[in-house]
Amino acid sequence: MSRKIVYIVGLGHSGSTMLDLTLGQHSKMMGLGEIATVLNLGLDSIRQRDIPCACGNSLDDCHFWGNVAKILGDAPATSFQEQYQTVIHTAQSIFGDDCLIVDSSKGLASLKKISKLPDVDLKVLHLIRDVRPFTISYLDRMKRRKRKAGAQKNSGKFPRSLLQRYASYYFLVWYRQNRKIQQYLNGLNVPVFQFGYEELCLYPEKMVGKICDFLGVEKEAALLNWDKPKSHIIRGNIMRVNAEKWGIHYDNRWFYRKNWLMPSVLFPHIMKYNNAEVYKNTAGTVWEIIQSPVKEAVNTQQ
């Protein structure tokens, strides 16, 4: 019996937990968050942080992760691959053999390991967010971290800590990393569907339909209309435990900021790539919605 895994690959702050929670509402899918990241960190580390699962329970009380913790606790000295197989096997025994397991770990290193597992039926979703909100999101994270750490002590090695203050740095990281992901996926012999976070948020009906077609499942209304997650996500964005943020919604704070203007002028090749890759499934539609506030920002800047 092959194991059906849907792996979400992409950069941080790209909406992967939102996508994981959404897919997890499907009757034939189960969202388990960043499975590979949980295993890399170790369950003890997750337990110590005492952050609840999306189901509302602690790790040990969670119907799913509690079971995994028990099994892995009895056999701790196993490799990543063996632990991953234990997680998937436990998921199949609880949620059924036909259930598609969603892993939103995002990273390429984990994907490489998972793609080599035997009897795995792997499908990859490459989620890519517009470079401008991506940049604003990281700049804000940087500010929060600096505030937390005090006068920038231990905030990273020079010169990276200095570079991380500039929007251009995130434009370049975003471009390099997304191209690296695409190059890797091109050489990986598994089905891949690439789409934009903006496309998902602004055209959820259309995009959820396309994702379901790609995964070979019926489109269900529950994906767009839900008030409590059925997923077991113990590691991922904080929205998994914040009821106010459940569901597909667009974080548009970048419309009201201007930090991205300079790099968007400095790096036209990155903007060209952004426009082609983030909006390829909805070309000409989402783009107009995004462009009007952008033009406004440019006009007030001038």
Ligand SMILES: [Zn+2]
């Ligand atoms: Zn749970």
